[in-house]
Amino acid sequence: MQTSNKSLYDVIIIGAGINGCTSAYFLHKAGLKVALVDKKGVASGGSGAAGAFISPKISKEGILKEIMETAHLEALKFYTEFFPEYTLQKPLLHISKTSEEGGILKSFKNETLLNLTQLDENTEVLLSDEAKNAESICFSKGAVVDAQGVCHALVKGIDFYKHEVQSLHYEENIWNVGNLRASHVVLSIGAYPKIIPLPYLTLRGIWGHRIDIQTSTVLPTILHHYVSISPTSQENIMAIGATHNVHYTPSESEPYNVEEGRRELLEKASRTVNLKNVKIIRDYAGLRSGSNDYIPLLGSLVDAQATLNLHPQLQYGRSVASSEFVNYPNVTMINGSGGYGFVLAPYLASRLRDYLVNKESLDERLSPARFFARWIKRKK
Ligand SMILES: Cc1cc2nc3c(=O)[nH]c(=O)nc-3n(C[C@H](O)[C@H](O)[C@H](O)COP(=O)(O)OP(=O)(O)OC[C@H]3O[C@@H](n4cnc5c(N)ncnc54)[C@H](O)[C@@H]3O)c2cc1C
Known part of the structure; x- marks a missing residue:
């Protein structure tokens, strides 16, 4: 990893698959200073192997159908334009x-x-x-879509660091990732081992x-x-x-x-x-x-230990509103796209941009916190 005293970014994105690359593209275009980090290189994980067909998902009425149809239309427009x-x-x-x-x-x-x-x-x-x-x-x-070609084109002009992130450290409102520093971290590490404790989240x-x-x-x-x-x-x-x-x-x-x-x-x-x-x-x-419910993940990550410390009654079956969960500060996950990563990436990453830059709320239905609530229920 390159070292520099000047390595202060607005956002560090960990994982340069289609989710990380599309996020980097939207955030960089919106004027944020973005660092993209990957242990192997751009499109070196599942994304480099993909077809990558922009195909609709045939499903019954429901959230998944609604998200996938919108994502499909947005992806067709995004890649062709x-x-x-x-x-x-x-x-x-x-x-x-x-x-x-x-x-x-x-x-x-x-x-x-x-x-x-x-x-x-x-x-x-x-x-x-x-x-x-x-x-x-x-x-x-x-x-x-040419998976490798589009991932590399998305990150043109964006600072890239080849580095395996083992852990993240938060100090004085800043995340430290190796020698890089930023106020916000985006985790787009696909099916690879997690780098912060998320005991409630299983990605297949x-x-x-x-x-x-x-x-x-x-x-x-x-x-x-x-x-x-x-x-x-x-x-x-x-x-x-x-x-x-x-x-x-x-x-x-x-x-x-x-x-x-x-x-x-x-x-x-x-x-x-x-x-x-x-x-x-x-x-x-x-x-x-x-993801276990086939719905992609975009949102903040619950700090399970901090939440249990603050609300010990959760362990005894009492419920607590999800707004009371303690999140890791300024960390957003984008993941769980299954076989539709290239279809979903423009949809998810443009909403990530709207959240970080325009302060719009994220869709609660995509929040990884849903798995924390289910995990707590099972633990009772
Ligand atoms: C054979 C195949 C065919 C597919 N066909 C299609 C298709 O036709 N259409 C479609 O839409 N989707 C398809 N997909 C699915 C799509 O490829 C995935 O949904 C997509 O790759 C997910 O992207 P991602 O960015 O979340 O994860 P990944 O591409 O897996 O990227 C994660 C990145 O994180 C990096 N990383 C992980 N841990 C660390 C760490 N600790 N430090 C630094 N870097 C780290 C990895 O090196 C990796 O590059 C296919 C997938 C496969 C395997």
Whole structure:
């Protein structure tokens, strides 16, 4: 890490995945002095491995559907307007895998705010019978982003420090992170070990593998079925992804089996479309970070010990309003995006900017404090 007496920032962002990079972009644009820190480099975690499809999430009515639809529209606008060189926009066909999903898809069609279209003939002829016969929905706009390219472009001109943060120290209203100092810290560390005590917060690491392939098949539409299959901005290169494994984290004793992942991806893709003359040219793998209720996290972090010290009655089943919880001062977490980090990042980071710069409140539904309240209930 570089050392300097002048290393006083408004905000230090720890973690340079899509959440950290998009936060850095919005805060820097709003005039804050931002330092971005990552132990390995920009887009070195789950974000560097991502597809990164800007696809809508098909879900039933509720908070998640509301957030994901707004986030999807904001993401399409954000990447196509500000980073067009890293964004390929195409229609997107979502095909259901089961009859239950087909039922959800039918109601989703009637309720969605997103624009729908007819599937084009050139795509239809490529589909397998299974894909043709399943319930499906075709969105007029989907996109695929160059994950590495867009993350690097987002942080152009922003001070970056390669450093593994072990802990944070707060003194005289200032956070100290190595040699850097700032009044506010943003934690965007994905599924990696936490650097302040948060016993109530479990983030699931969901391992994923995807591939880029060369093929002579020309696909005019992004397909989502058992896996996503998509053209990319590179001619003849298609992206196929991703596997989804909640029970695996790579380790020396259990290294990842790339061949098995490749077989799974190609087999699943073949159930949707017949791709000709396929050659695998690149593999990507990493961990997504999912919250237990699938809703992303954006907000302050409860200091569990300080809250229990102040309200010991919590341990005996009494309830305390969440406004009475003690938060770590001036720390905000942005995390828990699961398989939708690139869709959610512009939505979450622009609200983070509105909170830090324009002093607007954050959406309580995204607050990590919800997990503290649930943890306390379970402890009783
Ligand atoms: C194979 C795959 C395919 C995917 N496809 C899609 C897709 O099509 N569309 C989509 O929207 N999303 C997709 N995702 C999900 C998306 O990539 C994640 O939601 C997103 O990467 C989460 O970003 P993040 O910034 O929260 O975390 P990460 O990208 O994991 O970033 C966290 C960063 O924090 C750093 N860090 C951690 N601890 C420390 C520390 N102590 N000190 C310093 N630095 C630290 C890490 O090095 C890392 O760079 C996919 C993910 C995978 C793995």
